[in-house]
Structures are given as structure tokens and as C-alpha cells.
Amino acid sequence: MAESTYLEAIRAGMVDAMRDDQRVFLIGEDVGHFGGPFGVSKGLIDEFGAERVIDTPIAEEGFIGAAFGAAWVGDRPIAELQFADFISCAFDSIVTIGAKTHWRSGIALPVVIRAPYGGGVRGGPFHSSCPEGFFAGTAGLKVVCPGTVEDAYGLLRSAIEDDDPVIYFEHKGLYRRLRGEQPSPETRTPIGRAHIARSGSDVTLIAYGAMVELALRVADQSTASCEVLDLRTVWPLDREAILSSLARTSRVCVLQEASESLGVAGHVLSLIAREGFELLDAAPVLVAAPDTPVPFAPELEDFYIPSVERVEAEIAGLLGY
Amino acid sequence: MAESTYLEAIRAGMVDAMRDDQRVFLIGEDVGHFGGPFGVSKGLIDEFGAERVIDTPIAEEGFIGAAFGAAWVGDRPIAELQFADFISCAFDSIVTIGAKTHWRSGIALPVVIRAPYGGGVRGGPFHSSCPEGFFAGTAGLKVVCPGTVEDAYGLLRSAIEDDDPVIYFEHKGLYRRLRGEQPSPETRTPIGRAHIARSGSDVTLIAYGAMVELALRVADQSTASCEVLDLRTVWPLDREAILSSLARTSRVCVLQEASESLGVAGHVLSLIAREGFELLDAAPVLVAAPDTPVPFAPELEDFYIPSVERVEAEIAGLLGY
């Protein structure tokens, strides 16, 4: 069976969706012949032409607003940001029009916003951040963070078929590092459902995005039996999956690449505090980046991003309980 | 001793700061002769002139970016939004320039962003929201939500004297409803410090903004001994104050006007889960608005905003534990 990188799975997801549905098109900066800063859309313009692979001027609020407008009249656009960091420039359109329109008036706005995010690429404060936390918590939006090749494809296909605005955070560090079996065109990852990537009985590691890889590495090495819960959709959260894993393990460590007070760990821990309290034998712990912007220097960034060692130390603490 | 409304205290805070410090000026839309949509800056232009009470075109990202620029060269601007809801339009400048500049380069940006927020005024989805949660969690920013007349003055003076960007959320519903002793010009409310508005031993009610009033009303009526902790600064959180109150009561109810998954309750509950777990005899509870935009219809909004009854029911649950 053929192999695929995470990046190739995203491209295949776009290509297959565009073949299956004329309403799907890609819009963004340099997405055409250049194929985007990471080459994710390379070749699409040759197959689909400039009317379905649309280069725009530099205007994130503008082209994302335009994507909502196209969705209003029946299209299903994919809007690509060059870096997720620039989603701050389109924040208003996303939370104002994207999040509230269906609730106010019943107009569905099926737009997928693809946002290349995450650190470890020496991008510094403006090309490495994890902005998912700015949107997790906003009613009307859906936020997904694939952590596997299969979900890179499956969540993208599901997001494109979903009738709500979905922010799809694709991790730059996984683009070429992550390889797996090439997903079949039928592959869909249900939105709103977490996945047990590894089952275990001693402790639950809750992770998403690039932290899934880290959690699995920890699980492999650990003497403890670690259950790895891959959130996949970080907003809205899969309440049942989180609580039932806690019921099994009664110990939990939440992993997050984003800095401690951003990301979605706060939502997960808030849920656990309110609804998982009696399930726990120990206080839940969090492994996340510190509350600073993402630093550029390798010495700083390597310290900044959660490591296997830090997770192992927290697990030891949890079990020594 | 003279009386003052919450609104008058905010105006007095601006006037006194502008008298004390030539570097302080006000910038925003219709803040001059019109005095802003709520009349908060009424009369300021007569005393300070058009060079210190500056009307701008409609450009939130623009005039807040300009406020950062003036701060860069030594001024201490106050930027007024007409409604906090429109802070979404200035999101990029706040999180990109406001939050990261001092950490990156040592340039301090002492800007106060005044944001009239909150519901109960029949403003509907775009004139009632509580956007503090979009900024709570972002390193480099400070977020305050005065819930009393004294803090309306004291937090504003402290925010203006602070060297960091401070987002000052003033509650529209409290403007004229809340009355108290006129704060003296020396009044300062320390940023980053919560305040025990009422001490008690059975349960801690953690609140901020308009929910402080609600919490105190509940405390008055309740048969239980309620401690009311007014966060005042919602980011960064006053960890010690929260945990030491929990140590006293071992039961906690977090109140928030914002919808359940926005606001700062997630941060508070995440902290409690990780560091207050052993202090608690019962799972912490949350009283907040549901996860929808703020509805316009009185029948819907009255249901939407947390009520005394809902808090009392949660307290009963906590104590029946």
C-alpha cells in the first residue's frame, strides 16, 4: 500500500474533494502556480485552473470574508493562510460573520480555513504559534488539529463536507516528518470525536496535533500503561471520550504545544474539574509551553516546546501519588 | 462624602490622570464634543482640548495601532472603543504589537484600551458581548474588569500608570446602576490582585465585573456563609488569592457573565483542577451564560445571563454534597 506524508494527505484531501464537488475551491495568497509557501497546493492549479485555485492580494480579513460570501451563495471554499499566525488579521470576520451567522439567520457558511501552525521550525514569534486557543470556545466555530496522516486527510474531507466554518490547523512540523499509509478516498474522520490512539490503564495522556506523536513516544517508553487520547477536534470537545478515559485510568496529563494559558488545555481541565473530579485519584497535570511568545533561538525553542522528559516527569509524579 | 456612579468614577479617573500627567490622552471615535456613545468622556475636550481628546475616523485597528505608536515615543494613551464587541476589529494589533513588543525588544507600550462590555442592555449579539476571554491567556497583556465604583477608578488609574498594555473592560450595565462613595484621587487598585469582597467559610464565589454584584446579592440572601472573591484583574490571575480562599472554604462556584466556554472561568477552573484539587471537598461548579451569542429578545437575554436563582441552586448542590 502506498505511503503518504502528512502534507501529501492534505493535498490529496483537497484534490479529491475538488474532484468530487464543483463547489469546492481554494483561495489564498500564492496558492496558484507557486503552490503556497509549503507547496501544499502545488499542482492544483494545473488540474483545476485559476477559477478554482484563486490567488488573492495580501488581505486575510478580505479573502476569508470573501470565502464566507462565496459560501453564502452555495460554494464550499477552502481558504489557506500562509501561516496560522496571520489568522489574527482575520479574527473579526471569523468570530463575527463565521461564528454567528447561522445562529442569527439560518444561513450556513461552509468554509474551511487551513492554517499551517506550530513550532520547531525556527520560525520565531510570528511564524510558529499555536492560535487554536483564540477560537476554541467560540460557539458556531469548529476547530480541528490533525495529528496523524490519516486524520490530516479524514478531518479535511469531513471539514469540507461540514456545513459550519471549520478552522483546520495543520502542523508545519509534521508536514514532511509524519509518514503513513496513504488514506483511501473514503476516509473521513468524524468532527467532534476524539480517538484512543493507544489504550492503557494507568494514566490518560490527552493530546492533539504534534503532541500526539510525543504522547505515543512517551507511551512506548513508559513503564506505566498510558492511554493516549487524541482529541482531533479541539472545539467543541468530545466530553464523553475524555470522561470515559478518565474513568478507566483516574489519572490524567494534558499535553499542549501552545503556551500554558492559551490552546485548549484550559477547556479540557475546566471540564475535568467540573465533571471528572470524582473520577480522579490525583490532581490532573498539564505539560505545555510557558506563557511567552514562541522564541526563535534553537536553545530557547527546544526548551520552550514540551519534551518527552517533561511528560515522563509528570507521569512519575502522577503515579508516585 | 460625595457619591459617584461607576461611569462618573471612570470619567474622574481619566480626568485626574490627564491633570496629573501630560502624557495621557484619550483617542477614539466620537470621544470629543459628543463624549462617546455613553457620555463617559463628556466634557473632557472642554478641559483638555482637541489635542488630548482626539476623535478619529472609524478604524479600531488603526487608532489602537496609533495608540501603541504614541506609547512607543513616550505617551500614555487611553484608547476608547465604542463597544467592546468591536475589539475583534483590533485583535491583530493588540496580540501582535501590544502583547509581544516588550518581550521582543524592551520597548514598553503603556496603552489602556477602554472597552464598554456586557449584557442586560438589550444590545443583541454585537453590542452586549464579554470578549475578555479572547485576551485572557495572552502573555504580555493585562486584562481588568472592575466590579465596583472604587475599582472603576482605582483600576483605571493603575492601568494608566502601568507600563504594559491593559485592556480595561467597563460594564455598560453598571455605568449608572452602580453607585458608591466618590473615590479619592489617591485611590489605586493594584493590578494582578483579587479582593475578598465578603469573607465566608462555607463556599467561595469567584466573580468579576457585573457578577460581583450578583455574588454579593447571593451572599446576602444565602443561609450558607459565602466568601466572595472579586478577581478584579482577570489576566494574569491572582493564583494565591484563589487558592487561599479555597483552602478556607473547600467549595467553589465560579460565576461568569460570558458564555461558559469563553471568559476566564476556564483559566480559573484549570488552575483549581491542577493546584486546588486537594483543597476541595466537592467538584467546583460554574455558573455562566450558555455557549451562544448574546440574544436580543428580553425573554432570551434574561434567561441567558446568570441569575441569583442559578447560583443559589449550585450552592445548594455544593453544600448538599
Next chain:
Amino acid sequence: MATEHEAIPAEDSALYGHELRLELLRLMLLHRLTEERVMALYRQGRISGSVYTGRGQEAVGAAAGLALGPDDVVAPLNRELGCHYARGVTPAQAFGNFLAKANGPTRGRDGNMHFGVPARGVFPLVSMLGDLCPLVVGAALAFKRRREPRVSMTFWGDGAMSVGDVHEGLNLAAVLHVPVVFVLQSNGYAYSTPTARQMLNPSMAERVTGGWGIPAETIDGTDAISSYTAIRAAVERARAGEGPQAVECISMRIDGHAAHDDGKYMDQDRRREYLERRDPIERLLARLRLDGADDDDLAAAQSSALAEVNAGLAEAESWPAPDPATLADGVYASPLG
């Protein structure tokens, strides 16, 4: 008093048959009479929040709405109730929104002019000024790439012109060459700020052409017929593939910014001039009279508009208030399992 109003120029009027002129009159009357009712209800405390009127600007919304074809789409702002009516939105729907009724277009979730009627191709206003500009550009982009002969339209004022989204939308429209029409409402004020304090060159038409390369015409926004002529022509140029078009309509906001604002900061001479000599409804009536329209017909037009408004209000008042139990319905179009 009515006679003092400057009649619309004869030659413009002569371009059209009686029906069109009566339809413009009907839409303007519906707009004016609805808002008069709404203001009365507001003063009685029966409408919450705030109320924004289009008094003095009724010609623009009516003309723009009529200039659109049945399959076109539009995102009106809050001075353009006549545009909603031209699209087939009913007075009951408008009152239903102001009164926050369960059967209203937003089911009581939003208020005043913040509503749209999807079936009529009308997008609901969002308060954040500027947001609707890129939105309609995107709708036009969809029409163009699907080769559908459809046009999208939105409006903004001299104040919203300053918002960054307007720049991004205008530039996208120009570069992507899409069939969109921008109707610019130059009504003298943005809240309390006069146009001259909002922009250096108060001609939005010159700015749109000079800054973004989009053809723009300036017309008298109190003249329903020349407004219709210009906007209709812009719509057809856009439909014919000539790219984005703009029409700047000069008028004056007669009322304050909203019900709470007496507008005492306004230029009262100019305000009186528009109130007493340039009322768009009176100007059209004056023209119709000069063209020999029968006074009874005109009276009939007014009384039937009034009857339609009253019937709409009565219907909306009969609707129930929204049920809090339904508050969370529709947060998502595809609910999660």
C-alpha cells in the same frame, strides 16, 4: 409645505413609465411609515435596544433594491429598509425583528435592522462596519467563477469608508474583477463625526476610483429616479462583465445617529434644507404631480402603504416571543452527534 420640495428633474422622470415611479414611491413610503411606527413603539418602550432610521435617505435603498434582478444578492445596512422591501421582505418581518418575535427573521436573536431573509437573497447586517464588503465580493466571485449572470451588492457610509475591511474588499473586487456594486451613502455624518473629519477628500467616488480603480458615479441620493438610473446602470455593467462598480449617493441623515441621539451637533441649516426642500418622498410626489398624476392616485398610494404597514405590525404583534428553550438551536448547521 410639501410643495416647497424641489421636484425631481423632468427629463430623468420621463425615462420611466408610471409603474416604476409608483413602485419607488411605494417602497419609500413603506420605509418611512415603518420607521415612524418603530420610533413610536420605541418611545412607548415596546421596542428594546436602539432604533436607527433612514429618514431622508429612503430613495437610495428603494432604488438599489429595484435595480437588482431576482437572482442577485444584497447585504443592506441599517438605513436601507426600502431595499429589503424591494426584495420582497414584508413589513411583518421587519416589525417581527424590531419586536423580537419568534416568527421574525432572526427569531428574536437579533434586533432592529440586524436581519436578513435568505430566501430573498438578503444577508443579515453585522454591526462590525466594513465586514460586509469582502463578503459581497466573495459572493460575486462565486457568481463569476460559476459563470452565473448574477450580481452582488452592499452599502456603506462615509464613516464605514474608513474601515480596513473596505480597502481589502475594494481591492479584491478590482483585482479579481467581479460583478459587485457598492452603494456609498454619503449622508454627512458618521455618528457625531462630519464627513470632513472622516476623510480628507469627502468625495468617496473620487477616492474609490483614484485609490482602487473602480468606476464610480456621484448622484443625488434624494432623487429616487436618478438613483435608480445610476444604480441600475451600475448593476447592468457589473452583470455585463465590466467588473466592480460604485455609486455614491449624496443625501443627509435627518435624524440623529440613533433614537437616543438628538443630533444637535449637526449643521442645522443643512438639515432644515434637506428636511424642507429635499425630502426624497416629497420630491418624487412633486414630480408626479407636475407630470399630471391624479391626486387621488397619490393619496391612494399613501393610504395603501399605510394599510400594508399597519397590517404588518398587527401580524408581527400576534407572533409569540421566542422560547428560551430554543436558544441554543442552530448554533451549528451540522450539529455534533
Next chain:
Amino acid sequence: MATEHEAIPAEDSALYGHELRLELLRLMLLHRLTEERVMALYRQGRISGSVYTGRGQEAVGAAAGLALGPDDVVAPLNRELGCHYARGVTPAQAFGNFLAKANGPTRGRDGNMHFGVPARGVFPLVSMLGDLCPLVVGAALAFKRRREPRVSMTFWGDGAMSVGDVHEGLNLAAVLHVPVVFVLQSNGYAYSTPTARQMLNPSMAERVTGGWGIPAETIDGTDAISSYTAIRAAVERARAGEGPQAVECISMRIDGHAAHDDGKYMDQDRRREYLERRDPIERLLARLRLDGADDDDLAAAQSSALAEVNAGLAEAESWPAPDPATLADGVYASPLG
């Protein structure tokens, strides 16, 4: 080869003494030589992230930096290293940022051209294009209201011109009439997007004047001397109270967008023309030679620039890497409790 380059016109050059011309040369050489070093280090894997060069545009940053007075402030972008140098930023500081050293201007927290030196009135670039426009307008507003004879400046390209913040900043500057100078770098491309796909009318000067009413001149951005003349005049007009000014500098981005981009999508004929006949350094050298400059002097200028760059690199290399223990220092200027 050098001789093929079109010399800068004699009359422009004649306006200034030898010192100014040599200073422009020195700044451009420092810019060029620093970036050549940086590219080499990047290829050796000793610089992380990415590298953006100003090759072919060195004249603009140097001229703009020299046109400012000692108390003026500036927010350069990433094609204007010469502007930093004109302000007194040192090669060691530049290398210190590229190499992410603890003693560098951002202490290793940010990289490449993302740095500023507060003591030199230089604000650190933020990536979000457009953000710096309102920022410098605010600095100019402060200068105006404090009646200080100071000017602020920033730069942006043909791509950033499309960002909403630029519109808001330009309009604020025009309406508030503040002493700010906008230097517009029209270098043919925004990443892979040619200027013609970024805006309908590729003349940013015409757009800025027509859209916002701000006076704007277009000049040859490969001519250091006419760039200096125009930008200096704009700075002095702004300082004299004539309000915001813009200067559009036409040049070409010779390299790809960044180190990873070979720019094969570019117009190679035009690229060759600029590379072989319009190199700003060669054009100034050609003029100096025609004006009778001594070859030894020119050679000396080049070797001393090279020596300065090498010394800066050596110093920066001697600096330590940042200590992770200090990562959270300075998140707040007023730390809590």
C-alpha cells in the same frame, strides 16, 4: 561588468558633496555585504529559519535612513537593513539577531530582520504586514500634539499595500494631518505575486494621492541620490507641518522572496536588466567614477565596509547563546507582584 551599469544622472549627483555620496555608498555596501554573509551562513546551516534580502533595493533604505534627523523614528521592514545602519545600528547587532545571540537586539527571541534598536529610534518589524503603518502614524500624532519637530517613517511593499491596516493608517494620517513619511517599495513582486495581480493600478503613488489625498512622488529606487533627494524633501515637508508624505520607489527584488525561493516565476529579462544595468551600488560607483573619484578611494570604501562587516560578525559570533532560564523575563514591563 560594473561599467555596464547606468550611472546615476550627473545633475542629481551634483546637488551633494562627496561625503554624502560616500556615506550612501558605505551604507549600501554594509547592507549588501552583511546579507551576503548572512546567506553564506544560512547555507552552512549556521542561521536558522529563513533569510530575506534587499538585494537591488539597497539605495532606498540607505537614502531613507539618512534623510531622517537624529530624533526621528522609523519602523523598517526586511529589505531595509541600510536604514538600520543609517540610524547607527551596528553590523554586530544585525548579525547578533540572525545568529540568535543573547547580546543581540532581541536576545535571540526573534530572528532575521525582526529587530529594532530602541536607543536608535528603530521599532522592531512585526511580520503581520500593515501593522506598522498605524503605529508610525501614532508616533507622528504624539510628535504633533507635543509640538516636537520630529517625524516618523515606515516602509511597505506593493503586497502590503493591500492590507486593511494600511488603509486605516493612511486615512488617519491624512485626517489627523501628522508628520509621517511612507516609503513605498515597489519591487515588482509580493512573494510570487506580481504587482499587477496585487492591485489594478500599479502606481502606488497615484493610489495614495487619489485614495487618501496624500502627496506622493515616484522615483527610481535604484538611484540612491534621487531617492535621498525625494525622501529628504518629504521628511522636511512633514516636519514643516505639511502633513503625511509618501515616496514610491521603483526597483526590483533581485532574489526570491526568501532564501528558500529561487524566484523562477519572476520576469527573468527584467531581473537581468536590474541585475546587470541597475544595481544601485554599481550605479553610484559609476557616477562617482565619472565625477572623477579616485579608484583607490572607492576600493578603500569597499574594503573598509567589508572590514566593518567582518568585525561585526566576529563580535556577534563571540556572543553567547541565550539562556533558557531567562525566557520569561520581560514578558511584562511592569511585572506582577
